[in-house]
Amino acid sequence: MxxxxxxxxxxxxxxxxxxxxxxxxxxxxxxxxxxxxxxxxxxxxxxxxxxxxxxxxxxxxxxxxxxxxxxxxxxxxxxxxxxxxxxxxxxxxxxxxxxxxxxxxxxxxxxxxxxxxxxxxxxxxxxxxxxxxxxxxxxxxxxxxxxxxxxxxxxxxxxxxxxxxxxxxxxxxxxxxxxxxxxxxxxxxxxxDPAADGLGLLVVDVKAPHRHVDGEYAARRRSCEQAAAELGVPALRSIAFDQLDEALARLSDDVVRRRVRHVVTEIRRVEEAVELMRAGRLREVGPLFTASHVSMRDDFEITVPELDVAVDAALAAGAVGARMTGGGFGGCIIALVEADAVDATLAAIEKAFADHGFTAPTSLAATPSPGASRIS
Incomplete structure (x- = not known):
């Protein structure tokens, strides 16, 4: 039965x-x-x-x-x-x-x-x-x-x-x-298709409790809406990358300025990643992952120590690139790594977590998969 x-x-x-x-x-x-x-x-x-x-x-x-x-x-x-x-x-x-x-x-x-x-x-x-x-x-x-x-x-x-x-x-x-x-x-x-380039995409759940998520998400959104209103645009997407410095100079609040810098540079990183992926230059996408994490850590301030330690450990182990993924304040990182270094990268993250007294992480290998469908 x-x-x-x-x-x-x-x-x-x-x-x-x-x-x-x-x-x-x-x-x-x-x-x-x-x-x-x-x-x-x-x-x-x-x-x-x-x-x-x-x-x-x-x-x-x-x-x-x-x-x-x-x-x-x-x-x-x-x-x-x-x-x-x-x-x-x-x-x-x-x-x-x-x-x-x-x-x-x-x-x-x-x-x-x-x-x-x-x-x-x-x-x-x-x-x-x-x-x-x-x-x-x-x-x-x-x-x-x-x-x-x-x-x-x-x-x-x-x-x-x-x-x-x-x-x-x-x-x-x-x-x-x-x-x-x-x-x-x-x-x-x-x-x-990372495997076709001899790479793997490692997803690591850092097991960090989500801290103050609702209030922090709302605060980030308010900052973006405040900046858009000050700059007279419907949304921050309207700020071109080459207009960023001019836009930042018009904002009076440093926190809001940093939030805007993350959003505008992150949109540009997506555009660059797509260009590289279309050209078959997947390894060059790795540094964009890492730059994205730095931006989320320093400008948008949505990472937590577990996420930062996991990214640093992955990079130290030779990852092509690594970043937090998701809304932040907990969750997962992704790391683009050489296919034969997936286990070693995970081991390096596990050791770093043990050294910091963090809960042991868990992981899965991410292969790009199809969307919803009937299976039987």
Missing amino acids: SKFSEVFGVEPDGAWRAPGRVNLIGEHTDYNDGLVLPIALPNRIVVTASARSDGQFAVASSGHSDTIEFSLAGIEPGSVADWAAYPAGAAWVLREAGFEIGGANLLVDSDLPSGAGLSSSAALLCATAVALLGLRGLEVDPAEVARLAQRAENQYVGAPVGLMDQMASMCCTAGHALYFDIRAMTTDQIPF
Whole structure:
């Protein structure tokens, strides 16, 4: 007997997956109409599902002992809490958008670490959405599913997230990074295959507790909005790289000045990374990773000691480049390393953590993977 039939008493109609993501470069440019460059991870959330005709939902998870039940008609923001708010939010947003999804039994499974900044919440929303649509044979453009998932997280869950995570989960392809221009709302698939260049992309969860995240995120956003207002532009994306010095000279607050410098230079680093990747010069992207980390550490001030130690240890071990990835104040680093040096690099990070008395990190190898799809 399968786990699904054991929980729900029926056989599933299918299973759908949505991956987590790491952003290669472009941190904190999303709410400045900027550029981002994520890849989908091989780690994923899987939703196994069966359709129901009574308009009811039963949701279970391999990581939780309880089964949550609710009706499609009764879903409203706040009506379902905790982890089940995400599948409930996916059902709510599809109902609100006019899709006839009916009810469903949903079993959630995952090998995607939660709390590591790898976009597990977006993956859960996207996996649920494609499962509910798939059960009814409804075909929807992946980018539209991403936008619906963002709306669910904004309006149902109550998290003011941007669109990058959902777009990565829905629209990435194997062997590529997703070049997402948030101002233009356009995407392009950029070849990114480290293994073909004798490289590996190491993702290290530093296991640092996220410190003051909500208040710090809000403060960074306010600084960017304040700067845009002072400079008379709709968003910091409007400041060209060659106009940066002039723009900084017009700002009176040094903290705001440093925030602007990070955003504008980070957008330029994304552009440079894309140019190099298109030219097949992947090793030259490594120094951009490192420069990005320095900018996040010194100008945007979103790193923590564990992140800085991990990056320094990776670079000392010979990494081509390394940087914090994600929102900051905890989470993960990525390191672009020689393929035969992945284990040695991780060992160097583990030793550095032990020397500093930090919790031991965990890691995964990141291969650029496809976005959400049906798997059975």
